[in-house]
Amino acid sequence: MITLNGIRNGLWCAVAFGIVACASTPMPVEKLAIAKTSLERAEQAQAAQFAQIELNSARNKYAAAQAAVDKKDAEVAARLADQADVDAQLAESTARAKQQEQLVNEMDAGLRDLRNETLRSSPGAAPQVPQPATTPPQP
Amino acid sequence: MRPIKATWTVIAAAALLGIAGCETAPETSGVLEEARSAVNAAENDPNVTKYAPTELDRARKLLTNAEGAAKEKGAKDKTAAHYAYLATQMARISQQRAQEQVATARVKSGETERQKILLEARSNEANQALAAAQQARSEALSAKAQVEQTEAEKQRLAAELENMQASQTSRGIVLTLDDVLFDTGKAQLKSGADRSIEQIAAFLKENPDRRVQVEGFTDSQGSDDFNLELSQSRADAVAMAIIRRGIDAERVRALGYGEGYPVASNANAGSRQLNRRVEIIVSNENAEIPGRASAGQP
Numbered sequence: 135m136i137t138l139n140g141i142r143n144g145l146w147c148a149v150a151f152g153i154v155a156c157a158s159t160p161m162p163v164e165k166l167a168i169a170k171t172s173l174e175r176a177e178q179a180q181a182a183q184f185a186q187i188e189l190n191s192a193r194n195k196y197a198a199a200q201a202a203v204d205k206k207d208a209e210v211a212a213r214l215a216d217q218a219d220v221d222a223q224l225a226e227s228t229a230r231a232k233q234q235e236q237l238v239n240e241m242d243a244g245l246r247d248l249r250n251e252t253l254r255s256s257p258g259a260a261p262q263v264p265q266p267a268t269t270p271p272q273p
Numbered sequence: 274m275r276p277i278k279a280t281w282t283v284i285a286a287a288a289l290l291g292i293a294g295c296e297t298a299p300e301t302s303g304v305l306e307e308a309r310s311a312v313n314a315a316e317n318d319p320n321v322t323k324y325a326p327t328e329l330d331r332a333r334k335l336l337t338n339a340e341g342a343a344k345e346k347g348a349k350d351k352t353a354a355h356y357a358y359l360a361t362q363m364a365r366i367s368q369q370r371a372q373e374q375v376a377t378a379r380v381k382s383g384e385t386e387r388q389k390i391l392l393e394a395r396s397n398e399a400n401q402a403l404a405a406a407q408q409a410r411s412e413a414l415s416a417k418a419q420v421e422q423t424e425a426e427k428q429r430l431a432a433e434l435e436n437m438q439a440s441q442t443s444r445g446i447v448l449t450l451d452d453v454l455f456d457t458g459k460a461q462l463k464s465g466a467d468r469s470i471e472q473i474a475a476f477l478k479e480n481p482d483r484r485v486q487v488e489g490f491t492d493s494q495g496s497d498d499f500n501l502e503l504s505q506s507r508a509d510a511v512a513m514a515i516i517r518r519g520i521d522a523e524r525v526r527a528l529g530y531g532e533g534y535p536v537a538s539n540a541n542a543g544s545r546q547l548n549r550r551v552e553i554i555v556s557n558e559n560a561e562i563p564g565r566a567s568a569g570q571p
Contacts, residue, residue, distance in 0.1 A: 213355050220362035227369035234376035241383035248387060252394035 159208035165215035166203070169196050172222035181225040184232040188225035192218050305339055308357040311364035312336050321367050324374035328367035335360035423479075430476045434555070444563055446555040448473065450511065451546070460506030462514055470511070473553060474518035484556045485520075487512045489529045490536075492545035497531055505529025511551050526562075534565060 173192055181189040195218035202211035312332050315321045321329050339356035346353065439448040454466040462470075477483060489504030489511075505527070512527035537544030556562045 213351075216355070217358060217362075220359050220366065224362050224366050224369065227366050227373065231369045231373040231376065234373045234380065238376045238379045238383070241380055241387075245383060245386055245390070248390050252390055252397070 161203050161206075161208050162199075162212035162215050165212055165219070166196075166199055169199065169215045169219040169222060172219045172226065176222045176226035176229065179226045179229040180233065181222075181229040184229035185225040188221055188228055192221035192225055195221060302343075304354045304357040304361075305343055308336050308339055308360040308364070311361040315364040315367045318368055318371060320371040320375050324371040325367040328363060328370055332360050332363035332367055335363055427479045430472070430479055433472055434476050442554075444554050445557050445560070448553040448555070450551040450553065451549070454551075455507055455510075458503065460503060460510050462507075462510045466511070466514070469553075470514045470518065473555070474515055474520055476555065477515070477520045477524065480558070482558055484524045484526070484562065485515065486554045486556075486562045487515070487525065487527045488552045488554065489527070490534060490548060490550050490552070491532050492548040493532045493535070493539040494545065501529055501531035503529070504531050507551055511553065530565070 169192075173189075173196060176185070176189055176192065195214045199211045199214035199218055202208075202214055312329075315329050315332060335356050339353050339360055342350050342353035342356060434446055434448065439446050441447075448469065450466055450469060454463050455461065456463070473485065477485060487508045489506070489508035491500040491504050494500075495503075506529070508527035508529050512525045515525050516522050532539075532548070535548045536550070537547040539545050539548060554562050
């Protein structure tokens with residue numbers, strides 16, 4: 135696996151840098167690609183609106199990882215790419231959870247209205263305001 | 274927009290790299306501690322074990338990696354801090370994913386609840402319609418029963434009228450009140466007539482299309498003028514009694530015939546008593562009461 139990755143990265147390096155000699159440690163291209171995908175997923179999940187801090191952290195780390203690649207610092211680039219990936223995943227899941235939570239709240243409000251509506255339209259039914267749980271015990 | 278963003282990104286990257294430059298400085302043990310508590314919190318969340326076991330597993334493995342690196346290379350190792358950070362984030366991800374699943378399940382059950390409420394409302398409406406229909410039916414039934422009862426009452430009254438010394442003639446039903454209901458020579462109706470008057474009034478109320486004619490008669494004793502006046506007064510008294518019980522005066526006519534139209538000979542006391550009388554003629558339905566035939570006049 136490592137050797138296979140190494141060969142592939144090596145080949146990629148050769149293609150990318152042409153005559154320039156490869157760095158001793160291969161650049162974490164795959165990790166960067168994964169982080170980029172996660173970032174895109176987070177953006178699609180409206181993380182910019184619902185998980186801004188997490189998304190910003192992911193973007194910054196991704197940018198830093200790219201900068202590390204430019205500086206040929208593969209080790210730092212790999213770490214930053216991994217961190218950008220989990221930050222983006224956290225941004226995405228947080229955004230999704232918040233949106234779903236919002237849906238639940240809207241649904242609850244809708245159900246409350248619906249209950250009141252149906253109670254109002256049926257005469258002799260229970261009053262609109264639900265009875266408090268602390269009703270005195272019947273003799 | 275783009276160049277500004279790009280510039281900003283470069284600045285941010287530079288800042289981060291600056292931090293990365295002195296990465297070794299912060300205590301890894303603090304990051305490791307944070308990772309432990311994050312994974313622990315996720316493990317203790319029943320929703321995580323239910324909805325995000327894969328993410329939790331990943332977080333655990335990352336924590337194990339961090340612990341291993343810290344043990345091998347010391348608490349200040351970069352790799353240990355890195356894995357600790359990944360473990361922390363992964364634990365948080367597991368909790369967010371679980372939370373999303375819980376919310377999704379609630380939305381789903383809310384939809385079911387909504388359908389249930391709508392269904393109940395519809396069946397309530399149906400029940401109300403059914404109850405309304407049943408009430409309408411029972412009202413119709415009771416109205417019919419009332420009509421039948423009214424009809425029966427009418428027939429009962431008619432039958433009662435027939436039973437009171439009444440006889441059906443071509444002029445209508447004729448009821449005769451005898452002279453014991455008046456004092457001799459007086460036109461004051463005695464209370465003994467109340468029941469008969471009551472029944473006639475009730476019958477007239479139930480049969481608004483019928484009229485009544487009250488005719489007074491005397492025997493041949495006394496002057497014709499006196500007898501005519503007395504018979505008229507007695508007829509008037511009976512008519513007034515009927516009117517006082519709520520019958521329109523227009524439906525009641527009073528006539529005095531004096532000693533005319535005797536029903537007996539006037540030859541003895543018994544037959545004279547028969548002639549002293551008041552006759553109440555109730556018209557047939559919607560019919561005028563025909564006058565007495567002039568042939569009967571003495």
